[in-house]
Amino acid sequence: MADSDRRLKAVRHQAQDFGRVRDAHSSEIAEDYVELIADLLETTGDVRAVDLAQRFGVTPATVNNTVKRLVRDGLVRSERYRAIFLTGAGRALAERCRERHRVVRDFLIALGVDPVVAESDAEGIEHHVSGETLAAFVRHLRRAEGGGSSAR
Numbered sequence: 001m002a003d004s005d006r007r008l009k010a011v012r013h014q015a016q017d018f019g020r021v022r023d024a025h026s027s028e029i030a031e032d033y034v035e036l037i038a039d040l041l042e043t044t045g046d047v048r049a050v051d052l053a054q055r056f057g058v059t060p061a062t063v064n065n066t067v068k069r070l071v072r073d074g075l076v077r078s079e080r081y082r083a084i085f086l087t088g089a090g091r092a093l094a095e096r097c098r099e100r101h102r103v104v105r106d107f108l109i110a111l112g113v114d115p116v117v118a119e120s121d122a123e124g125i126e127h128h129v130s131g132e133t134l135a136a137f138v139r140h141l142r143r144a145e146g147g148g149s150s151a152r
Contacts, residue, residue, distance in 0.1 A: 028127040031097045032056075033066055034075055037086055038094035047084045100134060101126045107137040110144050 036055055040047045049063045056063070067084060070076040075090035086094060104126045108118035129137075 029066060030070060030073065030075060031093065031127060033070060034086060034090045034094040035097045035101075037076065037084060038091065038098070041086065049084065052084070097126065100129065103134055103137050103141070104129060106141055110141060 033052065036052065037047050040051055040055075044051075049060050049067065052058075052063045052067075053060045067076060067078055070090070071078055074087055075093060076084055076086055078084045101122050105115075105118050105122035108121055108125075109115055113121065
């Protein structure tokens with residue numbers, strides 16, 4: 001293979017990698033919102049925009065804009081001045097995010113990372129880990145636990 005072909009292949013590969021990261025960033029906010037909404041619904045039974053603004057440390061206007069996008073994407077339903085609820089698709093996404101978070105956190109802990117640090121780091125890593133890498137984490141955890149469940 002000629003040098004120019006190798007360089008072109010490397011450039012294409014790099015573009016694909018950057019594209020994957022951009023895609024992960026674009027879905028990261030939606031994933032964080034549905035995950036927090038699910039948590040709040042379970043713990044308090046009610047989710048309002050002000051609750052989300054406080055938890056995320058953003059303005060109510062930011063929350064309202066994000067919730068509008070989530071409604072448009074079919075992940076939540078909301079009425080003006082009312083609570084926010086997950087749709088079936090939103091609940092499914094929240095559960096996938098929770099499981100991915102648990103696997104990443106548990107993997108980091110298995111590597112010896114302090115649980116508090118692992119919890120914090122998992123919050124960022126979970127959005128960027130590929131399915132292939134996540135599956136490898138699960139295999140490693142199962143081997144380490146003697147074939148048991150990957151989630152704690």
